[in-house]
Each structure stands twice: as structure tokens, then as C-alpha cells.
Amino acid sequence: MAIVLGPNQYGKAENRLVTVSRNGSVHTIKDLTVSTSLRGDLADTHLTGDNAKVLATDTQKNTVYAFAKEAPVGEIEDFALRLGRHFVSSQEAITGARVLIDEHGWERIDGHDHSFVRGSDEKRTTAVTIDGEQAWVVSGVRDLVVLKSTGSEFHGYPKDQYTTLKETNDRILATSVTARWRYVGTDVDWAKSFTEIRSIMLKTFADKHSLSLQQTLYAMGEAVLNTRPEVAEVRLSMPNKHHFLVDLSPFGLENDNEVFYAADRPYGLIEGSVLRDDAPDAGQAWSTLPTF
Numbered sequence: 001m002a003i004v005l006g007p008n009q010y011g012k013a014e015n016r017l018v019t020v021s022r023n024g025s026v027h028t029i030k031d032l033t034v035s036t037s038l039r040g041d042l043a044d045t046h047l048t049g050d051n052a053k054v055l056a057t058d059t060q061k062n063t064v065y066a067f068a069k070e071a072p073v074g075e076i077e078d079f080a081l082r083l084g085r086h087f088v089s090s091q092e093a094i095t096g097a098r099v100l101i102d103e104h105g106w107e108r109i110d111g112h113d114h115s116f117v118r119g120s121d122e123k124r125t126t127a128v129t130i131d132g133e134q135a136w137v138v139s140g141v142r143d144l145v146v147l148k149s150t151g152s153e154f155h156g157y158p159k160d161q162y163t164t165l166k167e168t169n170d171r172i173l174a175t176s177v178t179a180r181w182r183y184v185g186t187d188v189d190w191a192k193s194f195t196e197i198r199s200i201m202l203k204t205f206a207d208k209h210s211l212s213l214q215q216t217l218y219a220m221g222e223a224v225l226n227t228r229p230e231v232a233e234v235r236l237s238m239p240n241k242h243h244f245l246v247d248l249s250p251f252g253l254e255n256d257n258e259v260f261y262a263a264d265r266p267y268g269l270i271e272g273s274v275l276r277d278d279a280p281d282a283g284q285a286w287s288t289l290p291t292f
């Protein structure tokens with residue numbers, strides 16, 4: 001039996017980067033969490049501790065901050081592509097890079113020049129993978145919390161000796177959407193694409209009369225693919241944030257779908273991928289990302 005080194009990567013995780021762009025007195029901020037990982041000819045450090053090919057994670061961190069000064073950060077996809085390509089082109093032993101960026105949203109306070117309020121926990125995300133000359137971009141959104149107070153049913157499921165769930169023709173449907181979409185290429189108007197994908201997903205969640213969260217998930221992915229030719233595949237992870245009707249009968253009160261208990265856990269977890277059957281090969285786009 002021989003023991004060998006398997007796949008590996010290393011980098012600096014969760015660099016917190018905030019930039020202020022000053023246009024006269026009007027400031028614009030970008031608030032990012034940037035993680036870099038490098039891959040390549042890295043057997044020596046693992047097997048003997050020879051670090052001659054190891055670009056220190058501290059250097060990777062510094063590169064993130066220096067790049068943010070040397071040119072405008074721009075869209076997270078462009079920043080990630082720049083960083084990833086830099087690591088691969090500047091270090092002989094490094095043949096691949098993965099750059100993950102989460103963008104945290106701030107809204108301007110009432111038209112104020114330099115004061116902002118954190119809107120919600122929602123994050124815009126990207127995962128860029130570089131392998132030699134090739135690049136793949138998977139962008140998305142996390143913690144996009146949505147709820148509809150009607151237009152959702154759930155019935156027709158199997159009943160066995162353990163089933164207690166009551167069928168319903170009218171329930172609250174709520175979820176916190178994690179969506180990732182794989183782009184066909186890298187020549188994309190990233191900001192426009194993000195805004196329109198987010199908007200079509202929200203519209204579909206709202207408009208689609210739901211017979212299951214699974215059906216809603218598929219409809220959301222399908223709507224993105226029907227409207228956005230730059231996208232090859234959408235992966236969605238949607239926890240079913242259950243809202244249970246409270247039994248008010250002990251108090252002599254009827255509950256006509258008005259009073260709910262918002263349960264924290266456990267939650268149903270509905271996950272799936274929707275893709276074009278002629279989508280180009282995913283290559284390394286998803287490598288080491290969660291399946292959904």
C-alpha cells in the first residue's frame with residue numbers, strides 16, 4: 001500500500017475588504033469578503049515542508065488589498081478574475097486559483113453623501129476558478145429571504161403510519177434562497193446580469209402558484225435560463241421556512257390562516273439544479289463548491 005497526496009489547495013479565507021470611492025464629497029463603498037485558494041505543484045510543502053513553491057497566504061491577503069488600491073475593484077467577478085489570473089500567471093508552480101467573493105450590501109441613507117445603512121443579510125456572491133488559461137465564473141446570491149402569504153399549497157403526498165402533516169390549499173411559503181448560476185463565458189455585463197437574474201427569480205417566486213417548494217425551485221431556475229442566455233445552469237438551495245398555523249381553539253378562537261408560529265428548525269431543505277441540455281461542459285466551475 002502506498003499513501004499519496006490527494007487534491008489540495010491553500011489560501012487566505014475571508015479577507016474583509018472595504019473600499020471608499022471618493023467622487024468629491026459623494027462616497028461609494030464596497031464591502032467584500034474575499035477568499036483566495038491556489039492549486040498547483042504543491043507536493044513538496046506537504047511531503048517535506050519545502051516551501052519554495054508556496055506563495056504565502058499572507059502575501060495572498062496583501063495582494064487583495066493592493067489590487068483594491070491599484071485599480072477600481074469594479075464588479076466582484078472582474079476583481080476575482082484579475083486576482084486569480086495574477087496568481088496563476090506570476091507563480092510558476094501555481095497552475096490554478098479559486099477566488100470566492102461575497103459582496104455585502106449597504107444602502108445610502110436618504111441621499112446622504114457618506115452615510116449608509118446595512119439593508120439585509122443578503123449577499124451577492126461569485127466563485128471564479130482559473131486553470132491555466134481557462135476561467136469559469138459561478139455567481140449567485142445568498143440569504144435572499146422571501147415569503148408569500150398565499151398562493152402556495154401542499155397535498156397529494158404519500159401517507160404512511162408516521163404521517164401527521166395536514167394537507168393544505170393555502171399556506172405561507174417562505175425560504176432563504178441560495179442561488180448559484182454558472183456562466184457560459186466571461187464576456188458578461190456582470191452587474192446587469194446579476195440584477196436581472198435576481199429580479200426574475202423574485203418575480204417567479206411571487207407569480208408562480210406553488211404546489212410544492214420543489215416546483216417553485218424548478219420554475220425559478222427555468223425562468224432564469226429562459227431569459228438569460230449567458231447562463232448555462234442554476235443551482236438552488238431553498239430551506240422551507242415553515243410557518244405553522246397556531247391552534248387557538250383552547251382559547252375559543254378560530255384561526256382563519258391569520259396567526260402562525262414561525263419555526264426556526266428543523267426545516268425542509270429543497271435543493272436542485274436546472275440546466276440547459278446543451279449547456280457547455282462545466283469544467284472546473286463547481287470544483288470544491290457545495291453541490292447546491
Ligand SMILES: O=c1[nH]c(=O)c2[nH]c(=O)[nH]c2[nH]1
Pocket residue numbers: 154165211212213214240268
Ligand atoms: O413544498 C414542500 N415540499 C416538501 O417536500 C414538503 N414536505 C413537507 O413536510 N412540507 C413540504 N412542502
